[in-house]
Amino acid sequence: MLVAENLTYSIKKHSILKGINFVIQPGEMVALLGANGAGKSTLIKMLNAEQSLSEGKISLFGTDLKSYSPLSLAKMRATMAQHHHVSADFTVAEIVMMGRYPHYNSNPKKEDLLVVQETMSLCGVDHLEQRSILSLSGGEKQRVHLARVLAQLWKQPNCLLLLDEPISAMDIRFQHHTLALARALADRGWMIVAVLHDINLAAQYADRLLLMKNGRKLMDGTPSEVINSRNIYTIFGIDVEVVVNPKTLHTYIVPKTVDVSGCSFGMM
Numbered sequence: 001m002l003v004a005e006n007l008t009y010s011i012k013k014h015s016i017l018k019g020i021n022f023v024i025q026p027g028e029m030v031a032l033l034g035a036n037g038a039g040k041s042t043l044i045k046m047l048n049a050e051q052s053l054s055e056g057k058i059s060l061f062g063t064d065l066k067s068y069s070p071l072s073l074a075k076m077r078a079t080m081a082q083h084h085h086v087s088a089d090f091t092v093a094e095i096v097m098m099g100r101y102p103h104y105n106s107n108p109k110k111e112d113l114l115v116v117q118e119t120m121s122l123c124g125v126d127h128l129e130q131r132s133i134l135s136l137s138g139g140e141k142q143r144v145h146l147a148r149v150l151a152q153l154w155k156q157p158n159c160l161l162l163l164d165e166p167i168s169a170m171d172i173r174f175q176h177h178t179l180a181l182a183r184a185l186a187d188r189g190w191m192i193v194a195v196l197h198d199i200n201l202a203a204q205y206a207d208r209l210l211l212m213k214n215g216r217k218l219m220d221g222t223p224s225e226v227i228n229s230r231n232i233y234t235i236f237g238i239d240v241e242v243v244v245n246p247k248t249l250h251t252y253i254v255p256k257t258v259d260v261s262g263c264s265f266g267m268m
Contacts, residue, residue, distance in 0.1 A: 001023065001024065001025055001026065001059075001060075001061060001062070001191075002023070002024040002047070002058070002059070002060055002160055002191055002193075003023050003057075003058070003059040003060075004020055004021060004022050004023075004046075004047070004056070004057075004058055005021055005056055005057045005058075005059075006019050006020070006021060006055055006056040006057070007019070007020035007021070007043065007046055007053060007055075007056040007058070008020070008053065008054045008055035008056050009042060009046065009051065009052075009053060009054050009215075010054045015215055016039055016042050016215050017039045017042055017043060017046070017215045017216075018215050018216050019216065019217075020043060020056070020216070020217050021217070022210060022217065022220060024191045024193065025191070026158055026189045026190070026191055027186055027187065027188075027189050027190075027191075028186060028191060028192070028207045028208065029182060029183055029186040029192040029194065029205060029206045029207050029208075030191075030192065030193050030194070030206060030207065030208045030209075030210055031194050031195075031196045031202035031205075031206035031208070031209050031210070032044070032193065032194065032195045032196070032210050032212060033196060033197075033199060033202055033209055033210070033211050033212070033235070034211060034212035034213055034235055035213065035235060035236055035237070038212040038213055038214065038215065038235075039212055039214075039215040039216075040164075040195045040212055041082055041164055041165075041195060042215075043212070044079065044162050044164045044193065044195060046058065047077075047160075047162055047193065048077070048079045048162055049065055049066075049073075050079075060076070060077070060160065061158065071102055074101075074102035074152065075102050075103070075152075075153070075156055076153070076156060076158065076159055076160060077153075077159065077160040077161075077162070078099070078149040078150075078152040078153050078159070078160075078161055078162070079149065079161075079162040079163075079164070080142075080145055080146055080148075080149045080161075080162070080163045080164060080166050081145075081164055082164040082165045082168075082195070084141060084142075084145050086133050086134070087134075089132050089133075089134055090132070090133050091129065091130050091131065091132060091133070092120070092125055092128045092129045092130070092131050092132075092133060092136075092144050093116060093120070093129040093130065095133050095144050095145070095148055096116045096119060096120055096125075096129075096144065096147045096148045096151050097112070097116050097151070098148055099116075099119075099147075099148040099149060099150070099151030099152035099154075100112040100115060100116065100151055100152065102152065115151050115154045115155070116147075116151055118154065119147040119148075119150040119151040119154060120144075120147045122147070122150065122181060123143045123144070123146050123147040123150070123178075123181075124143055124174065124177065125140065125143050125144050125147055128140065128144070137169070138169030139169040139170040139171060139174060141169070142166060142167070142168070142169050142170055142178075143170070143174060143178070146163075146166060146178060146181075149161065150181075153190075157189060158189060158190075159185075159189075159190045159191070160190070160191045160193070161182070161185065161190055161191070161192050161193070162193050162194075163182065163192065163193070163194040163195065164194075164195045165195050165196070165197065166178055166182075166194060166195075167179065167196070167198075167201075168197070175198075175201060176201075179194075179201055179204070179205040180205065182194060182205065183205045186207070194206070199227065199232070199252075199253050200252040200253060202223070203223035203227055203250055203251050203252055204248075204250050204252075206223070207222065208220060208221060208222060209221065209222070209223055209226050209227070211226055211231065211235050212235075213234070213235050218231075218234065218235065219231055223250070223251045224244075224251050227242055227251045227252075227253065228242055229241070229242055232253060238255055238256075238258065239255070239256040240253040240254060240255050240256060241253065241254045241256065
């Protein structure tokens with residue numbers, strides 16, 4: 001279980017996050033939604049201990065996150081960051097093998113090699129294994145890094161997987177493929193926290209949506225509980241129609257056309 005208590009982060013008295021509280025149980029997939037600058041990525045960095053807290057506490061399975069050794073945490077928590085800065089000419093297989101570093105000392109074991117093959121196959125990048133990471137498209141790179149973080153936690157029980165905009169560069173096929181993988185891992189007991197921008201995809205795959213605005217948590221509940229036209233306007237400032245798919249019972253939104261007729265386009 002992941003417990004976040006009063007998570008607060010400030011820079012020179014300016015609050016980036018303020019008083020964030022939530023609990024995530026094993027088997028849950030939670031999507032963080034909010035406009036740009038709402039604090040979603042900062043929250044992920046706090047859960048990953050990349051960003052220190054000004055106030056608050058994070059507990060993982062009843063133990064303060066600070067009490068774990070880096071190696072212990074690496075075997076139970078992994079993060080797919082929003083940006084990946086790889087300048088060296090590593091192959092895809094080498095990048096994915098980096099996820100196995102916590103599991104061996106000098107040379108990978110047979111199990112490590114098998115895990116790398118399994119996760120590359122799951123993420124649809126096994127045919128790219130000898131390609132340079134520098135030669136890939138944005139969406140392909142995202143799938144490689146997804147395979148890497150899956151390899152890090154593969155076959156480990158009770159894991160926490162943090163995904164910061166994991167599908168931003170992917171085409172529609174792999175957007176759904178990636179979120180379906182995350183959903184399947186949650187169904188097997190992992191805890192998944194994903195920053196997403198597509199409300200409809202979040203509603204389709206996540207158990208809960210945590211809606212953020214100006215560094216605060218405004219709503220936390222199931223898609224059917226929190227997705228309504230008032231909440232979406234409050235968070236995103238856009239009018240939408242909320243519809244329930246009669247076959248799947250998934251809630252989704254249809255944005256209304258935005259009127260830009262009053263905008264000035266200069267000499268165009």
